[in-house]
Amino acid sequence: MILVTGATGNVGRQVVHQLVEAGHPVRAMTRDPSRAALPEAVEVVKGDHETIEQCLDGVESVFLIWPFHTADLAPAVVGAIRRHARRVVLLSSGAVRDQPDSSVGLSHGELEQRVEQSGLAWTMLWPSTFAANAFWWRDQIRAGDVVRGAFGAVPMAMLHERDIAAVAVRALTTDGHDGARYALTGPQVLTQVEQVRILGDALGRPLRWQELSREEERRRLLADDSFPDSFVDLLLDGYAKMLDGPPPALTNTVEEVTGRPARSFAEWAKDHVSDF
Numbered sequence: 633m634i635l636v637t638g639a640t641g642n643v644g645r646q647v648v649h650q651l652v653e654a655g656h657p658v659r660a661m662t663r664d665p666s667r668a669a670l671p672e673a674v675e676v677v678k679g680d681h682e683t684i685e686q687c688l689d690g691v692e693s694v695f696l697i698w699p700f701h702t703a704d705l706a707p708a709v710v711g712a713i714r715r716h717a718r719r720v721v722l723l724s725s726g727a728v729r730d731q732p733d734s735s736v737g738l739s740h741g742e743l744e745q746r747v748e749q750s751g752l753a754w755t756m757l758w759p760s761t762f763a764a765n766a767f768w769w770r771d772q773i774r775a776g777d778v779v780r781g782a783f784g785a786v787p788m789a790m791l792h793e794r795d796i797a798a799v800a801v802r803a804l805t806t807d808g809h810d811g812a813r814y815a816l817t818g819p820q821v822l823t824q825v826e827q828v829r830i831l832g833d834a835l836g837r838p839l840r841w842q843e844l845s846r847e848e849e850r851r852r853l854l855a856d857d858s859f860p861d862s863f864v865d866l867l868l869d870g871y872a873k874m875l876d877g878p879p880p881a882l883t884n885t886v887e888e889v890t891g892r893p894a895r896s897f898a899e900w901a902k903d904h905v906s907d908f
């Protein structure tokens with residue numbers, strides 16, 4: 633049995649679908665099973681990181697995501713997994729290497745240490761920027777053809793959640809991935825301005841970027857109910873650092889692990905037209 637945490641989210645939902653397609657028994661953890669909308673073959677269980685132990689009976693491997701900006705719960709969560717399972721695949725972050733002093737880098741780094749010291753077999757995934765972050769523009773795109781934001785020139789190696797999930801599924805179900813840290817990127821570096829244009833191509837509309845100052849963007853995000861206030865400054869600090877630093881280095885890890893090249897942002901946009 634494989635336990636998937638974050639099973640209703642960007643990556644976890646894909647992990648669930650790909651495991652089910654490959655015929656593996658899957659248990660999905662969610663805080664609200666009535667809204668999970670997962671395949672019938674999946675055993676959907678109510679839980680969160682604080683109550684994870686009650687979801688772990690008979691589980692051999694865990695896909696672990698970390699929806700927090702601290703590692704406070706790490707000892708309890710890793711300890712619970714250790715008491716039941718043999719293997720964990722952790723959706724960590726490239727920030728552990730690239731921005732180790734940021735709160736994302738620090739919390740994921742501390743969690744990784746706990747996992748490493750636990751005695752579990754482990755694989756760490758270090759994804760670059762998710763293509764799915766473009767969902768943050770969804771309301772603006774539904775309302776018109778202009779996407780407003782700051783740091784439009786930040787270069788990012790946008791990564792499709794299907795590719796992250798495909799690597800996770802290999803690590804969960806095949807040998808040879810224990811002790812690996814996989815730096816995953818998409819196939820191209822794109823600025824936010826370019827992403828908006830590509831999204832417009834997929835939607836058949838001439839979308840364009842309008843640059844805001846950091847302060848204007850900060851106010852806009854704080855007023856956006858769908859965006860967590862606690863993440864606003866972390867995001868903007870991260871973008872400022874990315875703008876100052878070298879562009880992200882691309883890797884071939886998705887293809888090396890899955891046998892299939894990483895999907896482009898244009899493919900992601902095509903896959904998600906109906907979501908916009």
Ligand SMILES: NC(=O)c1ccc[n+]([C@@H]2O[C@H](COP(=O)([O-])OP(=O)(O)OC[C@H]3O[C@@H](n4cnc5c(N)ncnc54)[C@H](OP(=O)(O)O)[C@@H]3O)[C@@H](O)[C@H]2O)c1
Nearest residue numbers: 638640641642643644662663680698699725759760761762
């Ligand atoms: N976005 C990026 O560019 C990026 C880049 C590198 C790494 N990452 C890392 O990727 C992870 C996020 O992955 P994702 O986008 O797949 O996740 P997600 O879609 O944001 O969330 C996954 C699921 O976690 C559950 N969840 C959310 N907040 C929670 C909370 N406070 N307590 C308990 N459960 C909660 C929700 O499920 P239920 O409501 O069903 O319980 C949600 O569907 C983070 O650790 C992030 O640091 C992100």
